[in-house]
Amino acid sequence: MPVRRRRSTALAAAVATAAALGATALATVGASAASSASAAEVPLKDYELTWGIKQSYRSYVGMFGSFTASDGATQAAGNGAFTFTDGTGTYDPADNTADLAFQGTLVSASAAHHFEVTLTDVRFDSGAGEITADVTTVDTSGATPTKEGDDVPLATVAVTREMTDMATTLTAEAGEYLGSAGYAGAAGDPLTVVQKTPPTTEPTTDAPTQPGSPDPTGTETTPGTAPGTQDPSPTASTGTSPSASPSTSPSTSASSSPTEAAARGEIADGALGWGVKESFRAYVVGPIAKGAVTVSGGATQAAGNGAFTFKDATGTYDTDAGKLTASFQGAVNFKGHASGGTYGLDLTLSSLKATLDGGTGKLTADVNSLGEQTKGVVLADLKAKSADLGAAENVITVDDVAATLTDAGAKAFGDFYPAGTALDAVDLSVALTEDAQLPDGGGTGTTGSAGGGTGTTGGSGGTGSTVGGTGTTTGGTIGGGSLASTGSDLPGPALGAAAGVAVAIGAGAVFAARRRRPQAQPAE
Structure with a gap:
């Protein structure tokens, strides 16, 4: 998937990202590439991005509608965070930045509140420190026109070395497309970007380490001590717990019963x-x-x-x-x-x-x-x-x-x-x-x-x-x-629902009086 380059930011954030990448995908890049401004970009693949957008947004959608994840995207159980897969992109050793694009489509929709929001082409740019996506927002009642945007900046990201649980801050554009102006500047859910490494079938004890792997923090890696190497551990437990294997004899509780x-x-x-x-x-x-x-x-x-x-x-x-x-x-x-x-x-x-x-x-x-x-x-x-x-x-x-x-x-x-x-x-x-x-x-x-x-x-x-x-x-x-x-x-319709509920209290029929407004204007 082609990746569109975006603006660079402070080198510190980029270095932090490159340091995390250096322990995985960048182990084969020579030290000279890290210091050469003319070095070719290094391709990256098999990354996953996990982000929940904002917990209160998920609760609101789950309350009045539902999420549908497809085309490689998934949602964790219990209305949890979303994961976008098959991340591909490039690492630029000239400025130590990574740019990744992910597969997956996420649709949040509510027939009751007349909205459908679709996110595709989710991207993470460590240099810019942001998450973007192509976003389409439809008012299914027809009261307002459809809103479409490419590479919409949804959140800024505080990039860390590990690239796990990174703090995010939602943008004004996120509020515009998701239906709540109050989202602008609000804390989003944490973001994690990791490379999905296939499991190894057996430990390797004699493979040579990669000498001279680049260390974007500014220190050279000593030959023979590649980042992340450690003594291999056995693939099976050496313990002999009785519960670790299927039992062919009746358990203690079963044996106390005279018959089945x-x-x-x-x-x-x-x-x-x-x-x-x-x-x-x-x-x-x-x-x-x-x-x-x-x-x-x-x-x-x-x-x-x-x-x-x-x-x-x-x-x-x-x-x-x-x-x-x-x-x-x-x-x-x-x-x-x-x-x-x-x-x-x-x-x-x-x-x-x-x-x-x-x-x-x-x-x-x-x-x-x-x-x-x-x-x-x-x-x-x-x-x-x-x-x-x-x-x-x-x-x-x-x-x-x-x-x-x-x-x-x-x-x-x-x-x-x-x-x-x-x-x-x-x-x-x-x-x-x-x-x-x-x-x-x-x-x-x-x-x-x-x-x-x-x-x-x-x-x-x-x-x-x-x-x-x-x-x-x-x-x-x-x-x-x-x-x-x-x-x-909460997006506008939820607050509208609350107003309708407050009126219904006096009549003693909180849910029967469904005076909800269609999603037309975000909450102020």
């Missing part, structure tokens, strides 16, 4: 792990709802406003037929938008039940919204990776079951998300005998609340209601970060 569980019968115990939807949890405790998430009745929540675990399963199973029906104890309450002692959002999910038949099924729950209860609401359609429900040591485990919001589920959430929206994946684990051991984990959270405000626990009863968000808010944690209390770094 029957192919069909009643469930003895079990747990269901589910986060509902990460962006919804973030919204509840964030600067708009300023609320809290509370678990009760034996349910737990993982730290950091994480996923929930519902326990004490009862039900039936049939491993031969691939059928499972399991009901779980515990409840989770989402509460926010406090006004005059009442809440515009007060949603409780309890009595969760999961069914699987040949790999597909349903997730149901009793739903209490603003005091109105509906039992047995089918919240999501489930689809497991396999139809098999085989038991290991009398435990059936089915992880990463895809959950898709149903029409009834959409109504339960006040049409906050449309039917067909992907919810958090479901993890199921059920014990078929009283002495079977359920896997550890999943229930490591503590009963309580994850609130975005300074409210204190109050109230009682099965809903486990918690007063939260009525005091000063410093921001709700979202995947390790936080949003500003003013919400000023």
Whole structure:
């Protein structure tokens, strides 16, 4: 891929980048090339760039729409950062700068807020200290014309020697194309640029080192001591842990059971792990709802406003037929938008039940919204990776079951998300005998609340209601970060949604009144 050269900046930043490259791709470049102004540019390849743009932007898009990564781009699980691959470019030894272009297309879109933003041709220039991309922004309502730009500077980069977790600062252009003028000058997510080195199949102990490799920091590399060389380590562990190899004999817990569980019968115990939807949890405790998430009745929540675990399963199973029906104890309450002692959002999910038949099924729950209860609401359609429900040591485990919001589920959430929206994946684990051991984990959270405000626990009863968000808010944690209390770094439509929500509070229908504006103007 051809690389377009851009302006140079201070030599210090360029030297830092070249130093990192010198330990990998530049090991074969002669020392004379580093000091010669007329030396030819060195081709670079197999680089990857990982950048999340800005965490609050991902949360906003995930809340009202979705990301689609393709053509070599990927997104980390849990609405994480994006990686662009197959980076190629050049290293210029005359001024110690690297210019790389990456493959991948990233589309962020929301049908509810009428926007579609596409990023392609992502580039990193260490000399300029910037990230650029070709960007197209479409207002799908047709209210504003399409905006297109080539080599749009999205962020400046504080280049470091390692080129990992480099600080970024978003530009005015990023705010213009992403829909929020408040992004200009705001801190973006950290940037990492690394060379993807194929794994070696066996250690090499007698290969000669590269003498005289250039050291852009200004010191010569001693012949025979190339950067990054070290004693090879064995490719396999020398330890002999019993857990390192498959066991052909029954475990201690299994041996205590006189017989294997029957192919069909009643469930003895079990747990269901589910986060509902990460962006919804973030919204509840964030600067708009300023609320809290509370678990009760034996349910737990993982730290950091994480996923929930519902326990004490009862039900039936049939491993031969691939059928499972399991009901779980515990409840989770989402509460926010406090006004005059009442809440515009007060949603409780309890009595969760999961069914699987040949790999597909349903997730149901009793739903209490603003005091109105509906039992047995089918919240999501489930689809497991396999139809098999085989038991290991009398435990059936089915992880990463895809959950898709149903029409009834959409109504339960006040049409906050449309039917067909992907919810958090479901993890199921059920014990078929009283002495079977359920896997550890999943229930490591503590009963309580994850609130975005300074409210204190109050109230009682099965809903486990918690007063939260009525005091000063410093921001709700979202995947390790936080949003500003003013919400000023959210794109315009999110702030428009907040205004509509505030009006709806008085009517007691926070999600039903969807007075959202189309994305036309960025937030000021």
